[in-house]
């Protein structure tokens with residue numbers, strides 16, 4: 001595609017003289033780099049026009065290519081289903097989803113393990129566990145798979161265990177980079193634990209770095225919480241490209257188990273984006289949208305899942321219905 005070229009020098013600013021060819025070798029390093037910088041300054045390509053506000057749908061940024069979703073991996077009897085809750089965007093409700101989904105399914109009788117891969121360690125806080133008292137964390141699970149069993153802690157919810165993420169995960173990617181099998185360290189650590197659970201939920205950090213790749217290598221599927229806001233579909237498209245690469249190169253089981261609409265408000269924009277998500281992603285979208293509800297934020301700060309803190313709140317009801325819907329997909333509940 002011809003992007004076109006234009007000089008962006010402000011009017012009135014004189015161009016510096018271009019050095020003649022043979023002057024180049026006589027120039028010092030500094031002059032040469034100034035000349036190169038000047039040439040780059042002159043040659044700024046015009047960005048191709050995308051779709052967005054001007055495509056006739058206000059606020060509705062669309063992905064540029066069709067989204068293709070990999071199928072869900074089949075269920076395996078006697079071995080936990082491993083699900084990574086992912087979105088490279090921060091603050092979309094990943095941790096809130098992990099805590100409340102895990103707690104609701106554990107309360108319904110499933111044996112659930114949460115693995116927190118985020119150094120922010122919000123899963124521990126949200127489940128009322130003091131990180132300072134925790135001896136072994138996700139870091140140990142990744143670096144010493146032989147101590148996997150000892151990295152788990154029981155929570156106040158029956159059937160719900162947690163591997164705590166905390167500050168010790170800062171810098172772990174630099175350590176893993178030089179390790180053998182760096183993408184599959186989590187899968188290796190989890191392997192001996194899988195017969196003891198029905199579901200392992202992995203909370204991931206807001207990026208697509210090596211920890212996120214480890215989550216995808218260990219997982220049967222990803223669940224993608226997404227806010228019904230601008231750029232929702234573009235964010236999902238980017239994540240799906242990474243899922244596809246991991247699927248092709250590292251983990252052929254990896255599928256998409258669901259897309260959750262979070263922090264949903266009854267505005268025109270939120271409803272429009274929800275409509276687009278349903279149109280593009282079909283059955284992958286798990287209903288209902290989770291409404292924006294202050295009780296969910298309150299519950300986290302109290303260290304309680306929403307079904308304990310405020311089960312009848314909008315947030316409590318929506319999360320329960322999401323847990324029931326995903327529980328059915330995963331063969332965990334009949335309700």
Ligand SMILES: Nc1ncnc2c1ncn2[C@@H]1O[C@H](COP(=O)(O)OP(=O)(O)OP(=O)(O)O)[C@@H](O)[C@H]1O
Pocket residue numbers: 089090091092093094095096097118120122204205206262263264290291292293294296297298300315
């Ligand atoms: N439906 C909701 N209504 C209102 N507040 C919510 C809702 N869901 C989550 N929150 C709040 O929004 C904030 C961000 O949520 P959360 O921590 O779950 O996002 P995250 O994707 O895990 O963030 P990060 O990328 O930083 O890990 C939290 O304060 C949480 O309590």
Ligand SMILES: [Mg+2]
Pocket residue numbers: 094095096118122203204
């Ligand atoms: Mg989080």
